[in-house]
Amino acid sequence: MRKLAFLTCLMLLVVSFGVASAQETLTISFWGNVQEYAEGNSDNAAWEASYNLINQWAEEKGVAVEFISQPIDGIYDRIRTQLISGTLPDVVAMYPSNSFLTGNLDLLVNLTPYMSQPNPYGSFDTWSEEFWYDQSVGLRDTAIPAGEVYFVGNSLPSNIGQLVIFYNTEVFAEAGLERPDTFADLLTTCDALNAQGITPMFNDGTGPFFGWYTLPIVEGLYAPITTQILSAWGVEDAPFAVTGEMLAWAVQNGVLSGSNEYVLESARIMNELATRCWNTDWQAPDTSVDYFLTNRTAMTINGFWMLGLYGNSEDMNFDFGTFAFPLITEESTPLATLPFVRRWGGVEGGEIGNSYMIPATTEANGKLDLAIDLLQYLTARTTNDAWCATQPMPCIPKDQSVDEVVTDPVQQTQLFGFYNPTMSNDTAIRGIGDPTPDGVFNRLFMTYNSGTITLEELGEQVQTEWERWAERAIIDNGWDTSTWPAAPAS
Amino acid sequence: MSNFSVAQADLDGKDVPARSASRSSLLRAIWKNRILYLLLSPTIIGMIVFQYYPALTAFWGSFHSWDGRRARFVGLFNYEFFLEDPRLLQSWVNIFLLLIFNLASLAMPLLIAYLIYRLPNAAHRYWYRVLVVLPIIAPGFVFIVLWRWLFSLDGGINIILRALGVDSQVVWLGNADTALGSIMFMGFPWIEAFTVLIFLAGFIAIPSEMLDAAAVDGATGWQRFFRIELPQVQGQLKVLVILTFIGTVQDFGRALFMTRGGPGYATMVPGLRMYNAFTQENAYGYASAIGVILFIVILVLTLINQRLIRSTEQ
CATH class of the missing domain: 3.40.190.10 (Periplasmic binding protein-like II)
Known part of the structure; x- marks a missing residue:
């Protein structure tokens, strides 16, 4: 009887194994x-x-x-x-x-x-x-x-900017502050918050946050450099139209250089943001806590994925809103030329x-x-x-506006930054900026911000690193420089 | 006999019988101990496949522009590129400072091992040993998280300093002047369990007759330590010094996890440059060239170190 039971079990095992294997x-x-x-x-x-x-x-x-x-x-x-x-x-x-x-x-x-x-x-x-x-x-x-x-x-079907600045609407309301429209407004907002003993904005210089701030500043200010590159290469303006090869050409031909006024101005502008807005420990913050969520700062830059996280977090004890990184206008620098903000996002999803x-x-x-x-x-x-x-x-389908679908004012405030300004091929980023994989510009900016080097020294050191990068990128990628466009007339 | 005549002699077959005899005796010895050779062979094969082969590949790769899939010979370009790095000097200075510190900090485990060794009660010796070894079981990640918090603006070190009346607002890892020092300070009081155990084993192995004789001769505590006990753990010290050399030059983990080599390039070390080239740039050839240079540096330092130790002994 035991033998029979054993054999039956064995057969069942074999059969089930066979079925499993057949799947x-x-x-x-x-x-x-x-x-x-x-x-x-x-x-x-x-x-x-x-x-x-x-x-x-x-x-x-x-x-x-x-x-x-x-x-x-x-x-x-x-x-x-x-x-x-x-x-x-x-x-x-x-x-x-x-x-x-x-x-x-x-x-x-x-x-x-x-x-x-x-x-x-x-x-x-x-x-x-x-x-x-x-x-x-x-x-x-x-x-x-x-x-x-x-x-x-x-994909979400809409045109959505992925990176926004989250802000604590309650802190803003108590301080009598409005959502800033321009970069100059943002700096003024930071000053007002600082005056009330509130740290305005979070950045983590050791993580991706840093790049998220650099991106809209550089994409905004380097517009003339982008135009020069695209025109030399005969390439139509489009998201990520500037490739690594074009950047190497730009570096080797002096179009993108550490002494370029737009490059230096972007560092100066970012330094203003760092000095007036960022947490004082931004070069090495305590990464075990979320500064924004725990009320250490009134603002932070982050992506659409945080919307759910903040919305569902038990630790979230305040209302929040979002706005896109604001436009840099002539009020901040005479070199501001773009009439709109370039941002990272999905065009039609x-x-x-x-x-x-x-x-x-x-x-x-x-x-x-x-x-x-x-x-x-x-x-x-x-x-x-x-x-x-x-x-x-x-x-939200692409042919509808967010306000048509979302009528709750709290949710509208939370979503504002993702939809305003609307993403389009024209406002999407072009891929211009620091081409080095290790983020030389940001690394050297840290030293500049701490006062170890001057703006001109930053430019010189960036230039050396970019030249080295271009030299190696040409060899590693096997780019045929003989087919490159001629250097632009200076 | 010149080299030519040796070769000629071989060709003439005059030396062949002697060589053949020695070869057959070698083969006999191998056959006699075949089980030992058999047991060793999986390990040796494993080492060839997983250690020697990658090392040789890195050497080959260092002369190529190599992205892991395609390789093109570029001669010494990767080496030149590394040696012309404007940050090279700073990263080697960082390594040098870390090396000096790590060698000096060997004194701490030596001291603790000696104190444990001198404890009169065996049970106490046992429990202190356990206490020293216990932190090994904590995951390294916990260590990193703890120290990152300790060095943060509102972290442990500033809390202690503020409690002592110093209004410290230093972001220890975010300041180019303090970042490297902070990385050195990590692991305070620098009691590495294995190092303590190695020293302790050395002290325990000192023959008691030698110590008894010293006591009879009236040696003081200092004399006993410096003239008898310390020289007796010299072997252990030599091994640890060499391991510290190798470990420090190769190590980039702390810089990677604590500061990513920053702020700016304040804590950059060559190993981290190699890691970044490999992971961020897919520049396997360049990373290999840095690896080969590190290997040469370690080899040279180890040989110099051994020579110095040998001359000191003589």
Whole structure:
């Protein structure tokens, strides 16, 4: 009897193993900590929603999905290494970035041919039409040749600026302050807050915050340099139109230099912001606390993802609003030339959402059809709507204004900065600025801000580092300088 | 016999029988101890694959513009580029200062090991040893978080200073004048458990007869320490000095996690330049060149160090 029971158990085990083995498995490299998404307690609503949608697809399809957590710190290095070594899972879920793709596009599945075919989960004639946005927008703005699609994903359909300044509306109201419209207003606001013993604005010089401040200042002030570069190269003005190669040309031909008045003025302007607005410990703040959330500062720069985090945080005990980094006008510098703010964001969605790519190895492993099926499921218009509904930002179609959809004044204040000024191809950033990967400009700005070097010395040192960068970039990238445009007449 | 005639002799086969005999005896010895060689071989193969091969690859890579996938020979360009780095001097000065400090701070574990060794009660000796070793189990991340907080504007060090009546508003890691010193201060009181244990093992191994003889001869406590006990742990000290040399030149973890080499370039070290080249620039060739230069520096320093120690002994 015992033998019989044992044999039955054994057979059941063998059969169940056989069934399990017969089930197709798709492995997915997934952005962040999958455990948190599974437990439903992550801070990231966007990826948690994607995780749930993938599981939904797996259940409907009868497919086993194995998620592989990709810690966000250093994710692009790891994925690039895995891409080159051919060890990536079947699908990679991540925010697109061009840095690791340079020269490696042939290692990805080009999704362009699939775009003209119907999406079996969709309701349009082609997969392409399922997207709220131009499906190539996510990487149109980076290094991918126009029209080629290597990433698809979920996205809010609207035109949204991703980076905004969050401000404590209660502190502003008590101090009798309004949301600043210009950079000069912002500095005055900071002075008023300082006068009341309130630290105006948070920056962390050791993290991404620093770059988020530098970006709108540099993109605003370097406009004449950008124009000069684009005109020399005969390139149409567009988001990220200035490539690394153009920057190397600009450095070697003196168009972008440490002695350029716009470069020096951007450092001077940033120094005003640092001195009058930032927390005094900005060069090495205590990173274990959120200065804004804990009322240490009245403002901070951050991204759309914080909207949900701040909104849902139990520690949040004040109302907050947002505004875009304000326009630098002639009131602040005679070199201000742009009539609008250039900002990082998604034009008609695209960049703001989660994306997926398929490594070429998936085809060799016989999983391409399954991987494509998953991507089609995730990006069908109805699925995107379901994804959108879970996001902290409302899902506003591009032809509607935020105020038409959001009528609650508190929410309007919170969303203001993401939609004003509206993102468009004209206001999106061009990719101009410090080309060095280690952020030489920001590093040297720290020394300048602490009074160790003068503005002119900053310029000289920046120039040396940029020249070194250009020299190496030409060799590393194999750029043919003989095909470069002639140096502009001085 | 000139080199030519040795070669000629080989060709003529005159020396072949002797060499052949020695080779067969070597083979016999290997066969006799084949189990030992067999047991060693997985480790050696592992070392070749995971240690020697990457090191040789780095050497090869240092002469190439290499992004991990494509490589193009560029000769000495990567070396020249590194040596012409305007920040090079500062990063080596930083390493030098860290090295001096780390060598000097070996005195602390030496002192603690000696004090534990001199405790008369065996149970006390045991518990003090446990106390010294216990922090090893704390994850390194906790150590970093703690020290970052201690050095922050409203962190532990400023709290203590303010309690003592000093209105300290120093952002220790955010000030170019204090950042490197703060990194050195990390780990106060610099009692590294393994270092203490190595010294302690050395002290315990001192023959008691030697100490008894010194006592009979009327040696004082200082004489006993400097003339008998310290020379007896010289072997341990030599190993630790060499390890400190190697560890300091290679280390960039503290600079990376505490300051990212900043503010500006105040705490930049060559190892961090190598790490940044590898992770931020995908410049594997350049990172390899820095790695090779660090290897040469460590090798030279270690040889000089050994020579100095040997001459001191003589």
